[in-house]
Amino acid sequence: MPAGLVVLLLAILGACVGSFLNVCIYRLPRRESLAWPASHCTSCNRSLSWYENVPIVSWAVLRGRCRTCRAPISWMYPIVEIATALVFVIGYELYGLTLLAAVRVLFACALIVLFVTDLQHKILPNVITVPGIAVGFACSLFVPPGWRDSLFGILIGGGALFAIAETYYRVRGQEGLGMGDVKLLGMIGAFLGWKLVLLTLVFASCAGSLAGGVLIASGRGSMKYALPFGTFIAIGALVAAIWGMPIVDWYTSFYV
Ligand SMILES: [Zn+2]
Helix, strand or coil, rough: CCHHHHHHHHHHHHHHHHHHHHHHHHCCCCCCCCCCCCCCCCCCCCCCCHHHHCHHHHHHCCCEEECCCECCCHHHHHHHHHHHHHHHHHHHHHHHCHHHHHHHHHHHHHHHHHHHHHHHHHHHHHHHHHHHHHHHHHCCCCCCCHHHHHHHHHHHHHHHHHHHHHHHHHHHCCCCCCCCHHHHHHHHHHHHHHHHHHHHHHHHHHHEEEEEEHHHHHHCCCCHHHCHHHHHHHHHHHHHHHHHHHHHHHCCCCCC
């Protein structure tokens, strides 16, 4: 099969998976079933026909509105579908059709769901992060980073943030970081290993501080009204998964 066709098929598959991720994003924070009922307009409750369910295309053709009640449909839906399609293609470009590619794509899909639920609801659902830790560790028995790195990743990723959260709470007397963030970093450590989870934390802190600074400078909010930290962790993990190892190798080359 020509490589271009593989990429096209993977992009289509990715967009369809993204469509399922949208269902997770909408229903998990509301504690609704993923399997039932079928897709419906969240405004008028009408069931959607198949041609209203085509990823990306339907939203564009309907111009972001329900066909009957004209209620706006969030642009987050096509964004998630496009992002997931990209994840499938990038996974293939980086790792080919391998088990590692499948594991990293699964990991990225979990991060996409967590990014949006934290952004919209400030929730990092336990049903993703907790099994995510176990799945990441199980996968590491067969693919990089290997089970030792994965185990240290869970302990250091979860542990480091737990220590930061505790210190912040003791010093400031208020909760700055939630246990959801701790479990998320544990999951990232399980999938990527201890080096990349630390790099994720560095990326997330830099991005968080930068965004906080911009918000304050523009007078649109204080640090108290900060963006949820989980969104920065999710982005940091995606960056670390793609470009992390070269950065870690470059950094450690000064010391070894
Ligand atoms: Zn409607």
